[in-house]
Amino acid sequence: MTQLLKGTGLSRTFRLPRTSLFAPAVHRHAVQDVSLELREGNSLGIVGESGSGKSTLARLLLALDRPDSGTVHYRGREVKPGRLPWFRREVQVVLQDPMGSLDPRATVRDIVAEPLECLRIPGDHDDRVDELLRAVGLDPSVRGRYPHEFSGGQRQRIAIARALAPGPKVLVGDEPLSALDVSVRAQILALLDDLAEAYGLTLLLVSHDIGVVRRLCTDVLVMKDGRAVEQGPAASVLADPRHPYTRRLLAAVPRLPA
Numbered sequence: 001m002t003q004l005l006k007g008t009g010l011s012r013t014f015r016l017p018r019t020s021l022f023a024p025a026v027h028r029h030a031v032q033d034v035s036l037e038l039r040e041g042n043s044l045g046i047v048g049e050s051g052s053g054k055s056t057l058a059r060l061l062l063a064l065d066r067p068d069s070g071t072v073h074y075r076g077r078e079v080k081p082g083r084l085p086w087f088r089r090e091v092q093v094v095l096q097d098p099m100g101s102l103d104p105r106a107t108v109r110d111i112v113a114e115p116l117e118c119l120r121i122p123g124d125h126d127d128r129v130d131e132l133l134r135a136v137g138l139d140p141s142v143r144g145r146y147p148h149e150f151s152g153g154q155r156q157r158i159a160i161a162r163a164l165a166p167g168p169k170v171l172v173g174d175e176p177l178s179a180l181d182v183s184v185r186a187q188i189l190a191l192l193d194d195l196a197e198a199y200g201l202t203l204l205l206v207s208h209d210i211g212v213v214r215r216l217c218t219d220v221l222v223m224k225d226g227r228a229v230e231q232g233p234a235a236s237v238l239a240d241p242r243h244p245y246t247r248r249l250l251a252a253v254p255r256l257p258a
């Protein structure tokens with residue numbers, strides 16, 4: 001299977017603001033020496049408690065932030081923050097908060113067409129926007145409306161349509177369901193599952209919800225205090241976790257009575 005995204009020895013430390021004139025500078029090791037591989041057709045779930053470094057790791061892999069050490073490669077080519085049109089066509093992202101990630105002054109048409117225009121992708125953008133809206137379960141007639149006119153779930157559908165616009169191979173989701181009502185989560189989860197199948201997407205999903213990862217991912221990486229404490233096929237890691245932290249995470253997942 002072709003290797004798509006690869007992170008090697010990634011570390012990122014943040015210097016926190018001093019809390020007083022005399023307090024020593026504090027450094028937060030958000031990600032420490034993490035390596036991972038994403039292979040075509042597989043999907044990787046990054047799980048861990050809040051603050052374990054999941055989003056920082058995702059930002060490094062998306063080349064939205066620069067590691068202090070380590071490298072990111074896509075199909076063997078090194079990726080560094082900067083103008084990366086070739087990489088942005090291949091790897092797209094859906095963030096947690098669809099309201100925060102959609103420009104309130106832009107119409108749905110302009111939001112979904114943004115990557116097509118920024119990446120100068122040829123073709124009829126209006127037709128492509130309509131096709132993408134249909135793919136995410138929205139009627140193309142909504143193209144002239146604004147984000148505030150939609151529910152949270154519909155806004156996340158718009159964000160997903162935008163991410164799919166350039167025809168990416170990899171879709172990164174940073175907690176794409178956690179800002180949504182519980183009733184809507186299952187719908188967006190099913191949509192991501194269907195789209196991954198229909199478009200042959202490789203997913204990289206950051207989630208604190210192991211149920212989501214169990215449903216969508218073939219592989220899992222468990223983060224604790226910035227380190228990857230366990231990684232491997234989801235079926236074996238989630239059925240027979242080796243690390244006590246993974247066991248604790250799994251034990252914290254509420255189970256519905258059969």
Ligand SMILES: Nc1ncnc2c1ncn2[C@@H]1O[C@H](COP(=O)(O)OP(=O)(O)OP(=O)(O)O)[C@@H](O)[C@H]1O
Nearest residue numbers: 014028030048049050051052053054055056057208
């Ligand atoms: N820009 C930043 N400046 C300072 N500290 C940061 C910054 N970004 C992240 N951190 C710190 O790095 C650590 C890891 O944060 P990160 O957001 O990656 O964790 P997370 O697992 O995604 O958590 P959550 O699920 O709550 O989003 C946290 O302690 C966080 O406070």
